[in-house]
Amino acid sequence: MTFHQLAEQLEQLESTAARLAITAQLAILLNQLNPDEIIVTCxxxxxxxxxSYQNLEFQLAQKLVLRTLVLLARRQNYLPPTQAAVKLATQKAGGAMSLFAPEPELEIRAGTDQLAEMVGQRFRNLGDLGVLTAEIKQAQQSHAQKKSAQKPTTNPDILSVYQQLLAIARVGGTGSQDQKQQLLLALLEELDPTGAKFVIRMVMGKLRLGFSTMTLMDALSWAKHGDKRDREILELAYQKKADIGKLAAAYLAADLGTKTNAEFGTNVSVNAGTAEISAALESYEVEIGVPVMPALCQRLNTAEEIIAKMPRVYAEPKYDGLRLQIHCNLEAGWVKAFTRNLDEVTAMFPELQQGFAHLKCRNCILDAEAVGYDPETGQILSFQATITRKRKHEVAAKAASVPIRCFVFDLMALDDRSLVDEPLSQRKQWLQKLLPPSAETETVRQTRYLETSDPETLHQFHETQLGVGLEGVVVKQADSIYRSGRKGWRWVKIKEPEGTSGKLADTIDCVVMGYYLGKGKRTIFGVGAFLLGVLESDAAKTDSGSIRIVSVAKLGTGLTDEEFQLLRRQADQMRSATKPAIYEIPTSLQPDGWLEPGLVLEIAADEITTSPTHAAGVSLRFPRLVKVRADKGWEQATTVAELKELCQLQSRLMAKD
Known part of the structure; x- marks a missing residue:
């Protein structure tokens, strides 16, 4: 497939709002790909x-991309529209520049000319480098057509463009920025306007097509069957090895006696069942070096409720740190660490290499909570101190002042054998053999736990953890298998003292969707309040069950000056000229500026109330900032369903009072 054909499909996806329509379009695209194009296209x-778990960034600043577009414009004899035309076109397109921070300034090296200033101004009006690139390329195409009465002959395929993008991202060292610029310029000259637009958006990290990994799984099933019957089995496979490209290739390669279906392409089987798919995906298993999707906790507020749902449990202290998944390949001599958001952070924690090198195994995958500690006293430090370890610069100095200790609580693979389908009781036994007390170090320790079926014993254990300054306990069903997410009653957390009323029993992780301009004193911050959202994944409301972000609260009162400044710095990096497609916000709540999904805040509130205003259908009463969750991606924010569970829990507690 040519990259032009892919770009046309991306443009169609971008303009489609209905979830089912997006799924159907993706299915058609997947069926049109050659086998060697599936992984990279995903x-x-x-x-x-x-x-996601392999860190590779383009490392191209906006200013450098702007300079590249100036060079492209000069080569193509591009002249931006007049200022009057710019203003009219912007108004017609509904475009508006962000008012949140100063407009980006165009810095051109020696030899600044009028064209550079005009291109910079054009970008400030459009607010989208991709659209600007397409406009420049369109001028080139029109010029070429006038001269030769035919379109440019270059039409690279997907793999060719992909390899060029890889080359741009991998250039490093002295003079790398100039090399990246020249490679990007050469690629843009090969592409048509639509292809160039999407390449620039990829380079800038601004490709937002309005669907999630879960939608891609739906599309894979639709590509085979014309429906989403295989969604569950695909999701289970992805949980074991979180690589959508590899999963798509394995699934679509399955020979199920396919036959042509005009609606969904040429590779659709309407008769194959899940048994055949299960056999085809049998080899798609846990793999050392590829993250397992992490298991997460449900919420309950009393020991009695927990034991009623899970008669035999393991209770563990809940540390307030960074969730790390540790992959050890001791035969190959490496240790890797991944966050719950699947980001590899190995380089940020150099002590892990030596800390896990002594384990008596060939390889393993461990689940752990990493907390900073005082190197002089050994005392555990706060989350705010621990999160300072998540950095790219001055790593060694910070590792010396805030070393981390990994409390290991689960074992998902050992010596090339997947353990995720084994009961927790068995996994605990294997972990005890792998990491006995004699093998513990300052860096690596096994999480202590209590096994019980007694509510009073569980209650006392919970109170003990609160008494020593921890967040509470995590309670796990003793015979539960390891499954990602919060489905089923396998893991439950209690963070507050039991029976606490007058405020929510747990905090909420919200996505910052946009901002409102400040008034009075807040004009110095450029923002007066933030619009918060949560995830809506109810299939009845989102067609195919794809994720949307729906408004739930405004956050403004109660923030200190320092918190306003912190949030502004974070939000400055995520400004969007337009409303992201996955946002659902009533007209009455439209913010003054939009942010791309990415900034997650942990929010406390007094209660959840029914709301006719917010898109979530509920709202938070007296929301207040607890902390910025730099360790979480927006896909891991709280869901509407979880809010409703919290609301029910709140009602039960109030009824008891």
Whole structure:
């Protein structure tokens, strides 16, 4: 498939709002790909070159891309529209520049000319480098057609463009920025306007097509069957090895006796069942070096409720740190660490290499909570101190002042054997053999736990953890298998003292969707309040069950000056000229500026109330900032369903009072 054909499909996806329509379009695209194009196209659809767990960034600043577009414009004899035309076109397109921070300034090296200033001004009016690139390329195409009465002959395929993008991202060292610029310029000259637009959006990390990994799984099933019957089995496979490209290739390669279906392409089987798919995906298993999707906790507020749902449990202290998944390949001599958001952070924690090197195994995958500690006293530090370890610069100095200690609580693989389908009781036994007390170090320790079926014993254990300054306990069903997310009653957390009323029993992780301009004193911050959202994944409301972000509260009162400044710095990096497609916000709540999804805040509130205003159908009463969750991606924010569970829990507690 040519990149032009892919770009046309991306443009169609971008303009489609209905979830089912997006799924159907993706299914058609997947069926049109050659086998060697499937993996890379799945990554490109998510605006990436590699799976999420492999860090590869373009490292191209906006100013450098602007300079590249000036060079492109000069070569193509491009002249931006007049200022009057610019203003009219912007108004017609409904475009508006962000008012949140100063407009980007165009810095051109020696030899600044009028064209550079005009291109910079054009960008400030459009607010989208991709659209500007397409406009420049359209001028080139029109010029070429006038001269030769035919379109440019270059039409690279997907793999060719992908390899060029990889080359741009991998250039490093002295003079790398100039090399990146020249490679990007050469690629843009090969592409048509639509293809160039999407390449620039990928380079800038702005490719937002309005669907999630879960939608891609639906599309895979639709590509085979014309429905989403295989969604569950695909999701289970992805949980074991979180690489959508590899999963798509394995699934679509399955020979199920396919036959032509005009609606969904040429590779559709309407008769194959889940048994055949299960056999085809049998080899798609847990793999050392590829993250397992992490298991997460449900919420309950009393020991009695927990034991009623899970008669035999393991209770563990709940540390307030960074969730890390540790992959050890001791035969190959490496240790890797991944966050719950699947980001590889190995380089940020150099002590892990030595800390896990002594384990008596060939390889393993461990689940752990990493907390900072005082190197002089050994005392555990706060989350705010621990999160300072998540950095790219001055790593060694920070590792010396805030070393981390990994409390290991689960074992998902051992010596090339997947353990995720084994009961927790068995996994605990294997972990005890792998990491006995004699093998513990300052860096690596096994999480202590209590096994019980007695509510009073569980209650006392919970109170003990609160008494020593921890967040409470995590309670796990003793015979539960390891499954990602919060489905089923396998893991439950209690963070507050039991029976607490007058405020929510747990905090809420919200996505910052936009901002409102400040008034009075807040004009110095450029913002007066933030619009918060949560995830809506109810299939009845989102067609195919794809995720949307719906408004739930405004956050403004109660923030200190320092918190306003912190949030502004974070939000400055995520400004969007237009409303992201996955946002659902009533007209009455439209913010003054939009942010791309990415900034997650942990919010406390007094209660959840029914709301006719917010898109979530509920709202938070007296929301207040607890902390910025730099360790979480927006896909891991609280869901509407979880809010409703919290609301029910709140009602039960108030009824008891």
């Amino acid at each position: 990554y490109l659809l998510q605006g990436k070159l590699l799976p």
